[in-house]
Amino acid sequence: MNTKLFDVIHEEQSDRHVIYVKGELDLASAEQFRNIAEPLANDKTKTLVIYLKDLTYIDSTGIGIFVSLLKRRQQLQAPVLIENIPPKIQRLFDLTGVSRFFAAERETTKQKGQKANDERV
Amino acid sequence: MKEFEQVVQLSIPAKAEFIDLARLSLYGVAAKMGFSYEDIEDMKVAVSEACNNAVLHAYDDETGRIDLRFEMQPDAIRIIVKDYGKSFNYEQEAKQAASLHHQSLDAAKIGGLGLFMMQALMDQVEVLTIDGTEVILTKFLNRNEGEHNHEFISSSSIQEQP
Numbered sequence: 001m002n003t004k005l006f007d008v009i010h011e012e013q014s015d016r017h018v019i020y021v022k023g024e025l026d027l028a029s030a031e032q033f034r035n036i037a038e039p040l041a042n043d044k045t046k047t048l049v050i051y052l053k054d055l056t057y058i059d060s061t062g063i064g065i066f067v068s069l070l071k072r073r074q075q076l077q078a079p080v081l082i083e084n085i086p087p088k089i090q091r092l093f094d095l096t097g098v099s100r101f102f103a104a105e106r107e108t109t110k111q112k113g114q115k116a117n118d119e120r121v
Numbered sequence: 122m123k124e125f126e127q128v129v130q131l132s133i134p135a136k137a138e139f140i141d142l143a144r145l146s147l148y149g150v151a152a153k154m155g156f157s158y159e160d161i162e163d164m165k166v167a168v169s170e171a172c173n174n175a176v177l178h179a180y181d182d183e184t185g186r187i188d189l190r191f192e193m194q195p196d197a198i199r200i201i202v203k204d205y206g207k208s209f210n211y212e213q214e215a216k217q218a219a220s221l222h223h224q225s226l227d228a229a230k231i232g233g234l235g236l237f238m239m240q241a242l243m244d245q246v247e248v249l250t251i252d253g254t255e256v257i258l259t260k261f262l263n264r265n266e267g268e269h270n271h272e273f274i275s276s277s278s279i280q281e282q283p
Contacts, residue, residue: 005141024141026137026140026141026169026173027137027140027169027173027176027177028137028138028140028141057144057165057166059166059169059170059173059235059238060170060173060231060234060235060238061173061235063231063234064231064234067221067226067229067231068231070226071226071227071229074226074227075227088159088162091162092166092238095220095238095241095242096220096221096234096237096238097220097221097222097223097224098221100221100222101221101226101229
């Protein structure tokens with residue numbers, strides 16, 4: 001069964017790993033996200049960017065993965081950025097307190113290649 | 122709305138990939154009742170967290186079910202999430218239900234986050250542990266933020282009742 005409610009794409013740029021998280025990040029999709037994100041979080045030579053523009057839903061499972069990724073990056077003293085957080089997701093980050101752990105910088109990632117063409121004006 | 126209660130029910134396999142159906146059904150019922158977009162988003166998370174607990178804790182095998190019951194009342198929706206498996210220890214979990222606001226990242230515990238979100242996002246959360254676990258989530262229509270009383274009524278069982 002593949003309803004395509006969730007997708008995660010990794011894009012490697014010169015200075016960073018960008019992970020685009022799309023759709024609903026819940027108990028069902030958590031493993032798919034974790035499998036891609038955890039190995040990238042271990043690469044301290046590049047900034048890790050988690051790009052959430054198309055994230056439509058998150059639950060405690062998803063927030064738990066963010067916390068463990070942030071912990072790992074803190075251990076490695078490596079930068080991590082959470083970018084383009086939709087307002088309704090930001091509400092849940094604020095409610096749970098996880099946003100306190102995010103860096104203040106936002107939207108520093110330039111999308112390249114075909115992804116840039118996806119941008120609707 | 123008629124004055125009496127109207128009910129919509131859904132029964133799903135207790136598997137992670139079916140929890141989105143609980144959210145979709147809730148969306149339909151809550152939108153029909155006139156809940157705001159924000160309230161519906163809040164309830165989607167709360168219902169999913171209740172289902173998550175059933176999927177993760179209730180059953181040992183893959184054959185379990187979760188019954189959802191949406192009670193449409195004139196001034197509120199009551200969502201009942203019921204499983205028939207081992208009861209999850211909500212009482213103990215409730216003590217640990219906490220946000221991350223007062224925790225440092227390196228010591229952050231996320232175990233109680235699901236229950237914390239349920240309590241924070243609904244007006245009322247009740248848990249009954251009779252033949253499985255029953256989580257009753259209530260949200261009132263047309264209530265403003267701030268009026269919410271985020272109370273948690275601790276679990277009870279038939280045996281404990283007088």
